[in-house]
Amino acid sequence: MAQREIGLAVGEPPSTRGYTPSVFAMLPKLLERAGTDGGEGSITGLYTVLVEGDDMNEPVADAVRGILDGHIVLSRKLAHKGHFPAIEVLESISRVMSDIVDDEGKALAREAREVLSEFRDVEDLVLIGAYKEGTNQRIDRAIALHHGLVKFLRQYAGERTPYEETRQALRAIIGNG
Secondary structure: OHHHHHHHHOOOOOOHHHOOHHHHHHHHHHHOOOOOOOOOOOOOOOOOOOOHHHOOOOHHHHHHHHHOOEEOOEOHHHHHOOOOOOEOHHHOEEOOHHHHOOHHHHHHHHHHHHHHHHHHHHHHHHHOOOOOOOOOHHHHHHHHHHHHHHHHOOOOOOOOOOHHHHHHHHHHHHOOO
């Protein structure tokens, strides 16, 4: 916002939703400044972007997602339900996951995302009682697994779970354990 104001003050024409081109030129310089440490498994920076009206297509948020190796989207809707951390799994992504997670972990994550996505697609029908069980096997599976998966995604402050225990819990929910 500050760079936008500076750009406008010096006569730079607004482009995307009132943001000046200098805003988008500055983002890579700012975000890539942290660089890497040359080691394995390090996180060099955590950046936060607050979008107006929860609009994930807001130009700055959209540009930041294109630059960084991943993003975690926090949801007010989940927070209002008491679901913490309020991470919207289907909106979040990591471009480095395939480099740091083994094949089983990737398969479990992919299945969990599929279940969440399938349930999201029919959630309104399920809630109003318009979905009839047995109509679609994938939807039936998503409905059956959804509660356990949502419970799995919640974590209390200070709660710690070792990686292998987490994997086993997810495997048990998904049905491969």
